[in-house]
Amino acid sequence: MTAGRVDYASLSAGQQLAVKYFVVAMALFLAQMLFGLLAAWQFLDPEFLFGIVDFNVNRMVHINAMVVWLLYGFIGSIFWLVEDEAGVPLVGCKLANITFWVLTVAVAIVVVVYLVVQSGPGDKWTLWFINEGREYIEAPRWADIGIVLCMGAIFYNVAGTFVRGKWSGIAGVLVLDLIALAGLYFAGMFYTTNLPLDQYWWWWVIHLWVEATWEVMVGCIMAWGLMKTLATPRRIVTTWLYIEVALMFGSGILGLGHHYFWIGTPEYWLGVGGFFSALEPIPLVAMVVHAVYDAGRHSFRSNNHPALAWLIAHAFGNFLGAGVWGFMQTLPQINLYTHGTQWSSSHGHLAFFGAYVTIIVAFIYIAIQKLRGDVWMSADLRGGWRWKWSLALLHVGMVGMTIALLIAGYEQSFVERAVGGSTWAAYFEGQTQPWFVEAMWWRMGFGVLMTAGLVILLVDLLRIGADETRTSKSLDR
Amino acid sequence: MVDPVDIHRIAGAALLGGAIILFGAGYAILHALSRLSGSSVLAGFSLLCYAALAACVGGLAVLLHLWGLWLVLVALMLTGYFIAPRFIWRLSEQVHEGDSKKE
Numbered sequence: 304m305t306a307g308r309v310d311y312a313s314l315s316a317g318q319q320l321a322v323k324y325f326v327v328a329m330a331l332f333l334a335q336m337l338f339g340l341l342a343a344w345q346f347l348d349p350e351f352l353f354g355i356v357d358f359n360v361n362r363m364v365h366i367n368a369m370v371v372w373l374l375y376g377f378i379g380s381i382f383w384l385v386e387d388e389a390g391v392p393l394v395g396c397k398l399a400n401i402t403f404w405v406l407t408v409a410v411a412i413v414v415v416v417y418l419v420v421q422s423g424p425g426d427k428w429t430l431w432f433i434n435e436g437r438e439y440i441e442a443p444r445w446a447d448i449g450i451v452l453c454m455g456a457i458f459y460n461v462a463g464t465f466v467r468g469k470w471s472g473i474a475g476v477l478v479l480d481l482i483a484l485a486g487l488y489f490a491g492m493f494y495t496t497n498l499p500l501d502q503y504w505w506w507w508v509i510h511l512w513v514e515a516t517w518e519v520m521v522g523c524i525m526a527w528g529l530m531k532t533l534a535t536p537r538r539i540v541t542t543w544l545y546i547e548v549a550l551m552f553g554s555g556i557l558g559l560g561h562h563y564f565w566i567g568t569p570e571y572w573l574g575v576g577g578f579f580s581a582l583e584p585i586p587l588v589a590m591v592v593h594a595v596y597d598a599g600r601h602s603f604r605s606n607n608h609p610a611l612a613w614l615i616a617h618a619f620g621n622f623l624g625a626g627v628w629g630f631m632q633t634l635p636q637i638n639l640y641t642h643g644t645q646w647s648s649s650h651g652h653l654a655f656f657g658a659y660v661t662i663i664v665a666f667i668y669i670a671i672q673k674l675r676g677d678v679w680m681s682a683d684l685r686g687g688w689r690w691k692w693s694l695a696l697l698h699v700g701m702v703g704m705t706i707a708l709l710i711a712g713y714e715q716s717f718v719e720r721a722v723g724g725s726t727w728a729a730y731f732e733g734q735t736q737p738w739f740v741e742a743m744w745w746r747m748g749f750g751v752l753m754t755a756g757l758v759i760l761l762v763d764l765l766r767i768g769a770d771e772t773r774t775s776k777s778l779d780r
Numbered sequence: 781m782v783d784p785v786d787i788h789r790i791a792g793a794a795l796l797g798g799a800i801i802l803f804g805a806g807y808a809i810l811h812a813l814s815r816l817s818g819s820s821v822l823a824g825f826s827l828l829c830y831a832a833l834a835a836c837v838g839g840l841a842v843l844l845h846l847w848g849l850w851l852v853l854v855a856l857m858l859t860g861y862f863i864a865p866r867f868i869w870r871l872s873e874q875v876h877e878g879d880s881k882k883e
Contacts, residue, residue: 596812639784640787
């Protein structure tokens with residue numbers, strides 16, 4: 304194996320599959336960004352592409368692309384680590400490859416249908432074949448069933464590999480989490496005639512996927528990633544994984560209540576949601592202590608600087624996006640005015656970027672290092688400006704966009720909700736105020752900056768290490 | 781059950797909410813650093829951060845009308861943010877104890 308050369312054949316079957324997932328994930332990341340830019344522009348010029356690619360369709364593809372690419376990133380990361388963790392080759396390799404192609408073709412068909420059939424009456428046929436109609440999980444029913452079946456197949460691959468090989472703390476948490484991941488999706492697959500009841504179950508998918516199963520998956524990936532990039536002992540990462548899962552479930556599950564404030568559920572949800580949402584940031588704050596402890600007590604060395612930088616970005620992004628931006632508006636007394644405005648969008652953008660995008664990009668850098676024959680990816684890396692610039696542009700763009708959306712959201716909360724009383728007229732009044740319009744221009748500008756960062760990132764992922772012949776140093780402690 | 785924030789205080793309440801988390805992190809970082817270095821100055825600053833956090837919680841309680849049962853939430857935040865960093869520090873020491881012995 305030559306350092307710097309792409310050596311796909313030297314990877315294990317699981318890792319080869321992971322590379323495929325990462326490639327699709329990055330293509331969808333770009334699609335997410337482009338459709339986001341289109342939707343952002345339509346805020347400024349509502350006539351733009353009206354009747355060709357409507358705003359609601361752009362927004363739907365923007366969000367769906369994000370959900371799917373993050374899932375692809377997680378699945379890729381799991382396939383990358385599973386054989387290393389279990390110590391045996393991937394079980395059901397052929398099925399895993401078929402699953403990948405079925406899932407990818409299904410995703411492509413769903414997006415094409417979204418774009419081709421943008422409006423029209425909804426009935427059972429459209430529910431099954433066009434669009435299910437539920438925000439964020441609009442995929443038609445056939446695709447829903449397909450997603451669950453694919454998750455079942457992936458569960459078989461992962462659990463089967465651990466059963467044949469060796470179990471570990473990471474393995475146990477991961478396997479249980481995959482069951483929850485597939486199981487929770489069922490909650491978004493049936494209708495009731497009672498709207499609050501329908502929304503009640505819908506939130507199980509939206510909130511519990513994101514704030515329970517995805518967070519746990521990130522915990523597993525992070526634990527394995529820390530062992531590889533910083534040579535952190537297994538005993539420590541496993542202990543912290545258990546602690547993290549306990550803390551997260553302790554506050555995260557009933558934190559679900561903050562989505563139940565205004566959907567017609569009983570009043571006690573105001574208290575339950577308020578209490579647990581207030582506790583949700585405490586684990587994030589507490590984890591800061593552990594980071595300082597480790598940095599101070601151990602002189603960690605890293606052999607993959609881009610991955611480490613993105614892992615650090617993950618810690619800060621998660622804290623700011625989920626913690627600070629979340630708690631600003633989570634209590635019902637203020638959420639009454641802010642929910643569903645650009646304020647929520649501001650929180651959503653920073654939280655998803657900080658908690659999930661960062662960790663997947665970090666993991667892809669870990670994978671690329673191996674793909675290029677354990678190439679040198681530390682100080683004085685040739686072409687190292689690319690990862691630094693992409694990291695900087697993506698973060699400046701995201702923070703700028705978050706602040707712009709926060710300003711727009713504040714204006715909406717005030718003019719549309721508090722003063723206007725959430726009427727239809729106030730909805731439009733809120734969106735024609737100068738503060739809102741200017742904030743949307745700033746959001747557009749920072750969105751372009753982010754897209755530039757993403758383009759550099761994609762080039763870097765293709766090129767990083769290509770001009771190097773040095774190999775990375777071992778991190779054995 | 782809920783008495784919403786007065787409309788001219790929405791921004792203040794949101795900023796106080798964000799400040800609680802930031803001061804919580806400040807308190808946590810300074811507490812951990814003070815334990816690492818044994819510095820009483822840092823320990824003092826960490827308590828100052830906590831005092832600022834407590835003031836923000838108080839301010840938030842006033843702005844959001846957190847009275848009656850909601851006072852339990854105020855108490856819970858004050859206790860939770862105070863205890864959690866100390867608890868995690870002790871946990872860190874115990875988790876890493878085996879390592880130190882090996883080294």
